[in-house]
Amino acid sequence: xxxxxxxxxxxxDHRPPTIDGVGPSHVGLPAGRWATYLDFLAxxxxxxxxxxxxxxxxxxxxxxxxxxxxxxxxxxxxQGRLYYYRDxxxxxxxxxxxxxxxxxxxxxVVDKPHRMPVVPSGPxxxxxxxxxxxxxxxxxxxxxxxxxxxxxxxxxMFSLQPATRDAYCALFREHRIHKTxxxxxxxxxxxxxxxxxxxxxxxxxxxxxxxxxPGAPNAETRIELLxxxxxxxxxxxxxxxxxxxxxxxxxxxxGAAIAGDGIYxxxxxxxxxxxxxxxxLLARSIAFTDPLDGRPRAFSSQRTLALALPRATPR
Numbered sequence: 001x002x003x004x005x006x007x008x009x010x011x012x013d014h015r016p017p018t019i020d021g022v023g024p025s026h027v028g029l030p031a032g033r034w035a036t037y038l039d040f041l042a043x044x045x046x047x048x049x050x051x052x053x054x055x056x057x058x059x060x061x062x063x064x065x066x067x068x069x070x071x072x073x074x075x076x077x078x079q080g081r082l083y084y085y086r087d088x089x090x091x092x093x094x095x096x097x098x099x100x101x102x103x104x105x106x107x108x109v110v111d112k113p114h115r116m117p118v119v120p121s122g123p124x125x126x127x128x129x130x131x132x133x134x135x136x137x138x139x140x141x142x143x144x145x146x147x148x149x150x151x152x153x154x155x156x157m158f159s160l161q162p163a164t165r166d167a168y169c170a171l172f173r174e175h176r177i178h179k180t181x182x183x184x185x186x187x188x189x190x191x192x193x194x195x196x197x198x199x200x201x202x203x204x205x206x207x208x209x210x211x212x213x214p215g216a217p218n219a220e221t222r223i224e225l226l227x228x229x230x231x232x233x234x235x236x237x238x239x240x241x242x243x244x245x246x247x248x249x250x251x252x253x254x255g256a257a258i259a260g261d262g263i264y265x266x267x268x269x270x271x272x273x274x275x276x277x278x279x280x281l282l283a284r285s286i287a288f289t290d291p292l293d294g295r296p297r298a299f300s301s302q303r304t305l306a307l308a309l310p311r312a313t314p315r
Contacts, residue, residue, distance in 0.1 A: 021134030024083040031078035061085040088125040114278035117150040154283025167291040184280035
């Protein structure tokens with residue numbers, strides 16, 4: 001992909017610019033006793049060494065809310081916010097290409113591989129889907145309209161134009177978009193399919209997990225059987241709501257946790273079952289009426305789940 005260290009600021013945007021497709025993070029500045037902004041950052045983010053914050057300041061990667069670079073000795077003033085650029089020196093490299101399935105002046109649809117986060121998080125920065133696309137296209141106004149888990153493969157939609165972004169985001173807010181997933185999970189003869197799972201999903205005991213609890217349902221998924229695969233089966237999942245980890249939670253609750261899931265029903269080390277087996281969950285299709293021109297839009301992933309591939313017949 002093209003690489004440029006130049007700062008680029010979208011026209012009409014007064015926030016700090018991006019660097020190589022990465023926008024700045026920010027932190028509010030409370031009243032306090034810190035002598036300098038460096039003192040504040042070192043205490044506010046103890047996982048980052050003080051010397052690292054000083055290095056970022058010298059590199060012009062810590063800015064005030066007017067866009068002025070911060071000096072290490074600048075006296076602290078508890079007002080406004082501070083912007084800073086993250087570094088991930090040991091970031092895992094993801095060599096898989098991301099096919100672009102559709103692009104016009106407003107909308108971009110891509111086919112994400114497994115194990116690539118949509119936005120920067122944890123150890124992922126330049127290898128996140130958003131930053132890779134921004135750099136490849138030289139388009140810093142690119143923003144995801146929705147997200148899927150890092151472990152999930154398939155369709156992700158992006159907005160190219162701030163002026164029309166909310167029209168597409170409204171499709172998800174108002175449930176005017178039809179999403180279909182496919183998953184490989186254990187075959188459960190006792191399940192009468194098709195079925196609809198409705199439950200209340202809330203944050204679990206561990207920050208990586210969600211869980212079901214009694215109460216008014218806030219999550220609904222339609223589950224259908226596509227075909228049996230020996231002791232496994234290929235399921236079609238239609239989420240009618242958009243709770244975090246909804247499909248993974250619902251399948252695990254039915255005793256059919258999705259193959260390759262290292263979070264449900266039991267959280268495993270590093271959140272995966274086996275490095276060679278990604279989560280067998282695919283965002284297969286998206287369909288909606290385009291809010292700008294009223295035309296029907298439908299997109300389908302070109303990917304296939306590994307455990308759903310036909311097996312060769314022994315000779």
